Amino acid sequence: MSGNDNRVIIFDTTLRDGEQSPGASMTRDEKLRIAKQLEKLRVDVIEAGFAIASPGDFASVKAIAEAIKDSTVCSLSRALDGDIDRAGEALRNAVSGRIHTFIATSPIHMQYKLQMQPDQVVENAVRAVKRARNLIDDVEFSLEDASRSELDFMCRIIEQVIDAGARTINIPDTVGYAVPDEYGNTIRQLIERVPNADKAIFSVHCHNDLGLAVANSLAAVNAGARQVECTINGLGERAGNASLEEIVMALRTREDVLGLTTGIDTTQIVPASRLVSSVTGFPVQPNKAIVGANAFAHESGIHQDGVLKHRETYEIMTAEDVGWNTNRMVLGKLSGRNAFRTRMEELGTTFVSDAELNTAFARFKELADKKSEIFDDDLIALVSDARASA
Numbered sequence: 001m002s003g004n005d006n007r008v009i010i011f012d013t014t015l016r017d018g019e020q021s022p023g024a025s026m027t028r029d030e031k032l033r034i035a036k037q038l039e040k041l042r043v044d045v046i047e048a049g050f051a052i053a054s055p056g057d058f059a060s061v062k063a064i065a066e067a068i069k070d071s072t073v074c075s076l077s078r079a080l081d082g083d084i085d086r087a088g089e090a091l092r093n094a095v096s097g098r099i100h101t102f103i104a105t106s107p108i109h110m111q112y113k114l115q116m117q118p119d120q121v122v123e124n125a126v127r128a129v130k131r132a133r134n135l136i137d138d139v140e141f142s143l144e145d146a147s148r149s150e151l152d153f154m155c156r157i158i159e160q161v162i163d164a165g166a167r168t169i170n171i172p173d174t175v176g177y178a179v180p181d182e183y184g185n186t187i188r189q190l191i192e193r194v195p196n197a198d199k200a201i202f203s204v205h206c207h208n209d210l211g212l213a214v215a216n217s218l219a220a221v222n223a224g225a226r227q228v229e230c231t232i233n234g235l236g237e238r239a240g241n242a243s244l245e246e247i248v249m250a251l252r253t254r255e256d257v258l259g260l261t262t263g264i265d266t267t268q269i270v271p272a273s274r275l276v277s278s279v280t281g282f283p284v285q286p287n288k289a290i291v292g293a294n295a296f297a298h299e300s301g302i303h304q305d306g307v308l309k310h311r312e313t314y315e316i317m318t319a320e321d322v323g324w325n326t327n328r329m330v331l332g333k334l335s336g337r338n339a340f341r342t343r344m345e346e347l348g349t350t351f352v353s354d355a356e357l358n359t360a361f362a363r364f365k366e367l368a369d370k371k372s373e374i375f376d377d378d379l380i381a382l383v384s385d386a387r388a389s390a
């Protein structure tokens with residue numbers, strides 16, 4: 001299955017690996033709002049959480065599995081019977097569900113963390129995949145710390161988990177250690193050497209410790225991987241995960257070279273970024289690619305002059321394509337409830353009831369009396385405050 005067509009599956013893990021960012025934990029309702037926005041963005045797979053981790057995580061995965069119809073909903077589980085059963089239970093009512101099970105395969109993780117011999121690791125992996133397949137058709141297996149694992153050992157375990165029923169094989173760069181050529185070569189060799197590789201989709205999951213998560217993900221798809229795991233705004237453990245918006249826009253903008261596409265509705269990228277930022281309280285740096293406030297701003301006279309003469313002199317994609325509203329109405333004290341609600345929706349905030357809209361709108365009017373220009377950040381702060389004090 002790998003490398004046979006040019007469509008890259010986008011697997012979003014904002015709600016699982018993104019939430020592992022210190023200080024980014026989210027409530028069930030917040031996760032549900034983000035999941036709905038991810039569905040609007042048309043991500044293929046939403047990793048909704050780690051069902052065994054806590055009753056709250058279980059409830060979130062279950063609620064998301066019941067609410068989402070157009071994306072596959074996935075729960076993480078270690079290669080342990082209890083984890084797998086809990087994931088299966090949380091996903092029971094999903095239109096399309098996936099169990100994602102993993103075990104570490106690097107010498108350092110096997111020796112110190114798992115305290116297992118390689119043979120035991122293979123045995124546990126195969127058992128976990130078979131158990132998951134008894135509960136659900138769609139099973140993903142990850143080789144944690146793959147970028148520091150031995151190639152021969154990875155080939156061995158991958159062949160056996162595919163035989164056991166795994167349909168997606170994920171090769172994570174768990175500690176953000178890989179560099180693009182090396183990582184691309186690893187993916188290429190795994191696909192070439194594993195005898196039953198054609199029965200699975202190869203996936204990549206890159207962390208950003210060296211700032212290379214997006215570059216490594218692109219090297220991997222170039223080498224035949226057809227699923228990329230990523231998060232909105234690059235949220236995630238330590239330095240974060242590969243950023244969804246950067247991968248999607250790189251594939252789209254450089255389709256001429258990479259020859260690959262995604263199913264993402266790119267106009268939903270900025271609303272998704274705003275929503276994740278407002279829910280987690282993690283601001284987006286102004287110069288962040290695609291979703292930063294300055295990503296499409298031109299300050300220097302030479303650049304402004306160039307863009308006015310022909311946009312493509314200094315722009316490789318359009319702001320509208322990624323969901324920036326360049327013709328936006330200026331909101332002030334004369335603006336009505338409808339304009340306010342529309343702008344908030346563009347910023348990724350949907351009101352759950354008329355009462356919530358009315359409270360936020362009343363606060364907006366109070367602010368508009370004091371401030372001549374209301375910026376997007378004012379609106380986001382105002383709605384967060386209204387929600388916090390509700």
Ligand code: KIV
Pocket residue numbers: 017102142143144145170172173174175205207
């Ligand atoms: O980084 C990692 O290895 C993970 C796995 C659990 C997929 O997040």
Ligand code: ZN
Pocket residue numbers: 017172174205207237
């Ligand atoms: Zn990870």
